Amino acid sequence: MSAGDKPGPVPPGNTGGRPRIDLHTHSTASDGTLTPADLVRAARQAGLDVLALTDHDTTAGWEPATAARPAGLTLVRGAELSCRWYGTEPSIPLHLLGYLFDPHSPELVAELARVRAAREVRGERIVAMLCADGVDIDWAEIRIAAAGGTVGRPHIAQALIRAGVVATTDEAFTPNWLGERYRLPKDDIDVFRAVRLVRQAGGVPVMAHPRATRRGRTVPDSLIVELAAAGLAGLEAEHEDHSPVERDAVRALAGELGLLVTGSSDFHGTHKSVRLGAHTTGLEAYERIVAAASGVPVLTDRD
Template sequence: MSVPARIDLHTHSTASDGTLTPAELVRAAADAGLDVVALTDHDTTAGWAPAVAALPPGLTLIRGAEISCRWFGAEPAIPLHLLAYLFDPAEPHLAAELARVRRAREERGERIVRLLQADGIPVSWTEILTGAGGGTVGRPHIAQALIRAGLVATTTEAFGPDWLGDRYRLPKDDIEVFQAVALVRAAGGVPVFAHPKASRRGRIVPDELIADLAAAGLAGLEADHEDHDPAEREHVRGLAADLGLLVTGSSDFHGTHKTVRLGAYTTGPEAYERIVALARGVTPVASG
């Protein structure tokens, strides 16, 4: 059996804050020359079934999610994301926590819109919900409303300090990170820390926390990512080697919400095979 060569393990669809539907995403992945793509929408598995149904020949789908987490060992607590691969979506404890986080994300979005409206900014929560298309609502959907209103030109500007990055930013109710690792493992999944040293995104957690997470069941670290500079990538690789963790690379593709393209960064076959071997939830889906 041939080993897949081009593997992108972090993408988003309209089930969360991407701009391609799950069906469009898997077709775009095939067109981009990928052999394997992971669908990792924020805190949801809603895109899994339509992605499987539309899977083009020659492409393997890894079903996953990007889980919103928080580490409470700093003040204020530091948000971080876990990529969870091949977990059982019916496992009740993880499913309940993901549903809770989705509700909290939607409530936060509505509160942000109310703050904007109180300042006379013409955005509509109903319009934002419609734009989300039934997917998990996030700040990128509010950013699109600001763009449509002509208040900002780009998503990047919308996430600047005058808008969603600071002035209109509210915390959301995430999952405590050690609990998240335990929940993913209990659901047969494989947890990988997304962009762990991306300092351009804000505060990052210390290496000591990553070592503790590895002892608690964390399987890997995402090293090759557009928000890691070369030094950060090398640091992540060294840390993974020290801790015996696998290393991934991926695009974190969001469609037109970001400029990065599918397959811009990829995962090596050895790491991919380790993820598949560790998984006890669901299996990769291959199209002939």
């Protein structure tokens, strides 16, 4: 897609002619429970017109999602990058959604590979800690259940459920389990480096759920100001983990900084209760993302 290309047409959805756009979802390529092919089919069945596939630190789901994309669904290829802000002690983890970047950009490819390898090491260490305390789960079985995706804590949570240790994913993430006692830090990407790498690869970086206090500490507005100057394009406001007050705060900050605002389900299948399309992005913000990207194009019925 050249700089002069315009966004492809988006078919109207079933909400008064406005397209339904969900820009944050996960498949079995990372920690979702639907395969990329099943995810794009489910998105169309849910009445979505545009879907972004944003698995954690990988583009492995792009090809199968592309091959299975149903008529009428526009596919935005992306990833959710595991990042960290080192400007405070202890450092704060955060997530960056990168849209429409070149998946062959050398620096970005190398960094994502490093993060995925670190996730594997971290996952195996967490399982070893659980086993040392008498919890009967098996790392090899968890790897098989992950179906080729990089193992994350949701995969370990499912193993705990299968072992009868906890009843639900939410319980698995309480402080007695993966939320604190058996939680280890990840080897993430410096957030300024992540923004630069996504931009360098022709992509568009948007910060995911920046005010989700229910997830833990959040970064100050001053950091988002600095990131905007460094190339951050937008903020995700409509998200299941944002309260109404937090959503309003994100929208207000984005307005002050001239950033686009997105809304997304952050769908993970049965790992979470949120539905596809539970939160959506406006057409103007979507068009700004597509117009700003030069890495890969969106995939529409014209392709």
